[in-house]
Amino acid sequence: xxxxxxxxxxxxxxxxxxxxxxxxxxxxxxxxxxxxxxxxxxxxxxxxxxxxxxxxxxxxxxxxxxxxxxxxxxxxxxxxxxxxxxxxxxxxxxxxxxxxxxxxxxxxxxxxxxxxxxxxxxxxxxxxxxxxxxxxxxxxxxxxxxxxxxxxxxxxxxxxxxxxxxxxxxxxxxxxxxxxxxxxxxxxxxxxxxxxxxxxxxxxxxxxxxxxxxxxxxxxxxxxxxxxxxxxxxxxxxxxxxxxxxxxxxxxxxxxxxxxxxxxxxxxxxxxxxxxxxxxxxxxxxxxxxxxxxxxxxxxxxxxxxxxxxxxxxxxxxxxxxxxxxxxxxxxxxxxxxxxxxxxxxxxxxxxxxxxxxxxxxxxxxxxxxxxxxxxxxxxxxxxxxxxxxxxxxxxxxxxxxxxxxxxxxxxxxxxxxxxxxxxxxxxxxxxxxxxxxxxxxxxxxxxxxxxxxxxxxxxxxxxxxxxxxxxxxx
DNA sequence: ATGTGC
Numbered sequence: 001x002x003x004x005x006x007x008x009x010x011x012x013x014x015x016x017x018x019x020x021x022x023x024x025x026x027x028x029x030x031x032x033x034x035x036x037x038x039x040x041x042x043x044x045x046x047x048x049x050x051x052x053x054x055x056x057x058x059x060x061x062x063x064x065x066x067x068x069x070x071x072x073x074x075x076x077x078x079x080x081x082x083x084x085x086x087x088x089x090x091x092x093x094x095x096x097x098x099x100x101x102x103x104x105x106x107x108x109x110x111x112x113x114x115x116x117x118x119x120x121x122x123x124x125x126x127x128x129x130x131x132x133x134x135x136x137x138x139x140x141x142x143x144x145x146x147x148x149x150x151x152x153x154x155x156x157x158x159x160x161x162x163x164x165x166x167x168x169x170x171x172x173x174x175x176x177x178x179x180x181x182x183x184x185x186x187x188x189x190x191x192x193x194x195x196x197x198x199x200x201x202x203x204x205x206x207x208x209x210x211x212x213x214x215x216x217x218x219x220x221x222x223x224x225x226x227x228x229x230x231x232x233x234x235x236x237x238x239x240x241x242x243x244x245x246x247x248x249x250x251x252x253x254x255x256x257x258x259x260x261x262x263x264x265x266x267x268x269x270x271x272x273x274x275x276x277x278x279x280x281x282x283x284x285x286x287x288x289x290x291x292x293x294x295x296x297x298x299x300x301x302x303x304x305x306x307x308x309x310x311x312x313x314x315x316x317x318x319x320x321x322x323x324x325x326x327x328x329x330x331x332x333x334x335x336x337x338x339x340x341x342x343x344x345x346x347x348x349x350x351x352x353x354x355x356x357x358x359x360x361x362x363x364x365x366x367x368x369x370x371x372x373x374x375x376x377x378x379x380x381x382x383x384x385x386x387x388x389x390x391x392x393x394x395x396x397x398x399x400x401x402x403x404x405x406x407x408x409x410x411x412x413x414x415x416x417x418x419x420x421x422x423x424x425x426x427x428x429x430x431x432x433x434x435x436x437x438x439x440x441x442x443x444x445x446x447x448x449x450x451x452x453x454x455x456x457x458x459x460x461x462x463x464x465x466x467x468x469x470x471x472x473x474x475x
Numbered sequence: 476a477t478g479t480g481c
Binding site: 236244 | 476477478479480481
């Protein structure tokens with residue numbers, strides 16, 4: 001399969017249309033990273049190209065790897081009038097995303113990272129099946145969180161209005177009909193709002209060790225040596241349940257609308273059908289839940305710092321991005337302005353300077369893009385570009401991509417060894433279980449710097465700053 | 476990712 005790819009540029013490898021493919025596939029990757037992409041993943045990119053209404057290309061970012069139906073790292077835009085929407089193009093963890101806060105602290109101020117991470121661990125509930133410890137939500141609270149997202153959290157005392165303005169979509173997408181959220185999703189959701197979860201989700205204290213673009217860094221309020229805090233998590237069991245619920249709905253819809261599927265995991269419905277609209281609505285509610293979730297965690301992070309430093313520490317939200325979502329956006333397609341549904345699954349929006357959806361504070365430089373590294377490795381802040389609008393429907397990568405299965409990682413690494421090794425490098429890791437540390441070992445992922453360098457060189461984002469870990473809390 | 480899976 002890999003042999004059949006046509007190289008059209010140093011970092012663009014094309015899958016020429018064959019069989020039912022309506023458009024070519026495009027994998028944006030270096031030769032070195034392409035060698036790490038499995039044939040099954042390339043097949044997934046080709047499969048997505050068969051779906052009705054797809055525009056330009058079925059695309060994959062340099063951190064692409066195998067996923068449910070669509071590859072993780074996949075970007076696909078569908079004409080709103082003739083195209084489809086597919087839960088597999090969003091992923092189970094709807095609005096899995098990242099936020100970063102800048103602080104008034106310098107790296108030298110983190111004198112006791114162990115104490116800090118223990119306090120953060122105490123204040124932010126973490127781990128598989130973690131439940132909210134500091135709050136008891138009513139059904140009304142939950143439904144408001146599903147409807148208003150980060151705004152609900154701020155109105156209920158978790159953070160400030162400025163936080164909301166610094167979220168993608170201002171932390172909330174309009175939902176028409178909350179009755180579409182199943183009882184099961186509500187039951188799972190009510191206990192888990194304000195929790196970190198597990199797996200690759202984390203909370204990290206970092207410092208900026210390199211600035212690549214002084215002007216943009218200044219606009220984002222960043223300087224070398226500054227301490228930042230990154231939160232990576234999503235919509236927990238609620239989003240997972242909503243995805244599961246709608247995979248069933250879509251299975252029927254695919255038959256009803258006679259959509260020919262090369263893989264049953266690609267079940268979809270026309271965007272303008274009853275089922276398509278229902279999924280978009282329920283997905284938006286899950287996205288709002290995730291924004292409320294990250295907002296509550298932000299509040300407790302601020303609390304934890306205040307406890308440790310015995311005073312309030314200034315911690316402004318730089319930005320909050322989602323990297324698992326489908327959105328209705330306007331794009332230029334072959335010189336024509338068009339309404340499309342952009343699926344970004346393990347891909348981040350990368351809007352350029354002057355785009356109306358970029359917060360006013362950053363509009364002159366472009367949208368901040370937040371790329372988490374794997375445990376113990378660098379994370380990056382980038383900025384959106386016009387080139388991304390032309391090449392990838394305003395999208396870029398989302399992080400390092402997994403190289404090894406969780407099972408394989410557990411067999412190969414011991415959590416305690418990894419932790420000691422990171423500690424020797426001055427990085428503190430605290431997790432609920434040692435097995436989590438082995439599953440997330442740095443060696444299990446592609447190098448985030450490699451992925452980031454490709455999107456930077458390709459121009460679908462520009463590097464602004466590098467963030468090095470000091471202390472990590474893993475679920 | 477997930478009231479984890481082989």
